Amino acid sequence: MVTEVTRRISILGATGSIGLSTLDVIRRHPDRFSVYALTASTRVEELAMLCREFKPRVAVMADPGAAQTLAGLLSDLPDIQVLSGMEGLCLVASAPEIDTVMAAIVGAAGLLPTLAAVRASKRVLLANKEALVMSGKLFMDAVAEAGAELLPIDSEHNAIFQCMPVDKIRDPAGAGITRILLTASGGPFREHSAEALRSVTPSQACAHPNWSMGQKISVDSATLMNKGLELIEACWLFNTTPERVEVHVHPESIIHSMVEYADGSVLAQLGSPDMRTPIANGLAWPERIDAGVAPVDLFAIGRFHFERPDLVRFPCLRLAAEAFEAGGTAPAVLNAANEVAVAAFLEGNLCFADIPVIIERTLGATAVEPADSFEVIFAKDTEARARAREQIGLLTV
Template sequence: MVSVSSGDNVDFNTQGKIQQVTILGATGTIGTQTLDVMSQHPERFEVFALTANANVQGLFDLCVKYKPRYAVLLSASAATSLETQLKNAGVVTTVLQGESALCEVASHQDVDVVMAAIVGAAGLHPAMAAAKAGKRILLANKETLVMAGNLFMQAVTDGGATLLPIDSEHNAIFQVMPYQRSRVLADIGVKRILLTASGGPFRNASMEQLQHVTRAQALNHPNWVMGPKITIDSASMMNKGLEVIEAHWLFNASSAQIEVLVHPQSVIHSMVEYNDGSVLAQMGNPDMRTPIAYGLGYPDRLISGVSSLDLLKVGRLDFCAPDQNKFPCLRLAYEALDAGGTAPAILNASNEIAVEAFLADKIGFMDIPALIETVLSKANVEAVTSIAQLVEVDADARRAATHWLNTLACAH
C-alpha cells in the first residue's frame, strides 16, 4: 500500500518548466479557488483544460478569462452551446464532450498537474486515468478513495503518479507526517491521527431541532464556503465520515487509529499524535486556497492569497467529541470502513441520493442517515475486484436508495 505519492525518491524539480494544469470540476468552489491561486503565479502554471458537468455559462466565463486548450462538458447539447459561444467570442478553445473526454484531458501527455475536484462518483474515472498516466494528482474528490481506495492507490503506484491530498484535513496530516508510504503507523512512531471537524451548523442542536432542519439552515455553514453537496455532508457529518475512509487509504491507518474531534473554530485542520507524546498540528484560516497552494507548489510554499492567522483574534481553541447519536452518518462511515469491500461504495452512493433528495425538499434532514442505513443493511458486501464491479455496485445502491425514497413518498 502507498499513501501520498509514488515513491520516496520522487523528483519534484520542474527546472523552471511552466506546469500545464487540468482542472476537473472547474466551475465549483475548489476549481475557481485553484484558478485564483494559479493566477498569482503565471510564471509557474498555465491552464491546459477546464471541465464542468453542465454549467455552460460558468465554463464560458472561465474560458474567456483563462483561454484553456480544451474545455469539457458532460452533456453533448451543453458542449455544442459552449462551442458556439466561444466561437462567437473569438476564443480558440477546443470543446469536448463526455466522460471519455474527461479522461482524455486528465491523462494527456502534455498535462503535468490534475486538480481532481469533481464532486461525487462522477470523478472516479478521470482520477483513475490521471493516476494511470503518472500525473501529479491534487485530490479534492473524496469519492475516488471512498469507492475505490485499494484500486486507486494501486493505480497511483503502478502509474508512477504523485498523489497530494487537498481536503484541508488530509493536507494538514500530510504536512505534519510527510513522505510516509507503505509502513504501518506504529513503525514510524505514530499513535493516532486526529481529524478535526467544525461540527457544522448543528453541532449544538437538539435531536428535536434536527428533525425540523430546513435546506437553507443546512446550507449555512459557519466556517467554510463549499458547494451544496459537501455543505450538506458537513452538516450531517457524513463529510467527516468520508474523510475517515480517505485517511485509511492515504495514510495506511486503521479505523481505531483515526479519531474525530469537533473543533468549532476550524483553525487546527488536523493533528498527528506520536508515541513520544508529541502532537503536531497544522493551523490556518479556514480557506481552501491554503491546501490548494500547497499541492500546486509542493515541496515549495506558494503565496495563496490567504490572510494571516490572527491567534489573538481567535482567542480560544475548543474541542469536544462528536455525538454519533445526533450524527449517525459518522457512525455509518466507520461501520462501512470496518466492513470493507464494497461497503464504502454503497455508503457513498446512497448518501449522494439522500443528499440530492434533501436538497430537493423530498426528505427531512434525519432521513439522510435513515436511508443510508437501510440501504447498507440490505446490501450484499463483496470484496472489491474491479472498477466495473464498483460501477455496478454504485448503480445498485442508487436504485435501492431511490426505491426507499419512492416507498417513503407513497407512505406520505
C-alpha cells in the same frame, strides 16, 4: 534561489468552489502555472467566462448539450477545443501535455477521470474524496503501479500530510505515529436537538459557519457524513485503520488536523479556513507559495475548543466507519446512498434527519461483495442508488 517551473494543469470541476479557488491561486502565479483544460458539468456561462480569462487548450462539459452551447459561446476562440462526456473528461485528465490534475469533480462522477489521471502518472491533487472512498485498494494500487503522485487537498488530509515525514506517508507506524486526530467543524447544527434536526431546510444546511463550499459537501458537513468519508479517505491515504483515527469536533476550524507521535508529541497544522492554502500546497509542493490567504490572528481567536462527535444525533460518522470495517463494496454503497439521499433532501423530498436513515437502510438491503474490479464497484454503485430511491419512496409514503 528556487528555479520557477511552469506546471500545465487540467482542472476537473473548474466551476465548483475548489476549482475556482485553484484558479485564484493560479491567477496569482502566471509564471508558474498554466491551464491546459477546464471542465464543468452544466454551468456553461461560468465555464465560458473562465475560458476567456485563462485560454485553455481544451474545455469539457460533462453534458453533451451543454458542450454544444459552450462551443457556440466560444466560437470566436477557435484555439479552444470543446469536448463532452466522460470520454472528454478522461482525455484531458490523461493528456500528455499536462503534468498536474486538480481532481475536484463532486461525487462518484469523479472516479473515472481521476483514475485516468492516476494511470497516466500525473501529479493528482485529490479533492474528490468519493473516488477513493468507493474504490479504496484498487485506487491506491493504481497509484503505486503507475507511479502517480497523489497529494491530498481536503484541508484535513493536507494537514495530516504536512505533519508527517514525506517518506512515511504510507508507513505511519514506521514514523512513530500512534494516532491521526481528524478535526471537524461540527457543521451548522452542532448544538441542535434531534427534534430540531427534523425541521432543517436545505438553505440552512448549506450555510456553513466557517467554510464556503458547494451544496453537496455543505450538507455532508452538516450530517457529519463528510467526516465519515474523510475517515475512510484517511485510512487509505495513510495506510491506517479507524481505530487509529480519532475525530475531534473543533468549531473554530483553525486546526485542520493533528498527528500524534509515540513520544507524546502532537503536530498540528493551523490556518484560516480557506481552501486556497491546501491547494497552493499541492500545486507547488514541496515549495511554499503565496495563496492569497489572510494569516491567522490567534489573539482574535483567543482559545480553541474541542468536543467528541455525537454519534446519536449524527450517525453518519458511525455508518462510515462500519462500512469501512465491512470492506468490499460497502463504502461504495454508503457513498451512493448518501449522494441519493442528499439530492432528495436538496430537492425537498426528504427530511434532513432521515438522510442517515436512508443510508443505513440501503446498506442493510445491499449485499457486500469483494471490490475486486472497477466494474463490480460501478455495478454496486448503480444498484445502491436504485435501492436508496426505493427506501426514500417507502419512507415518504
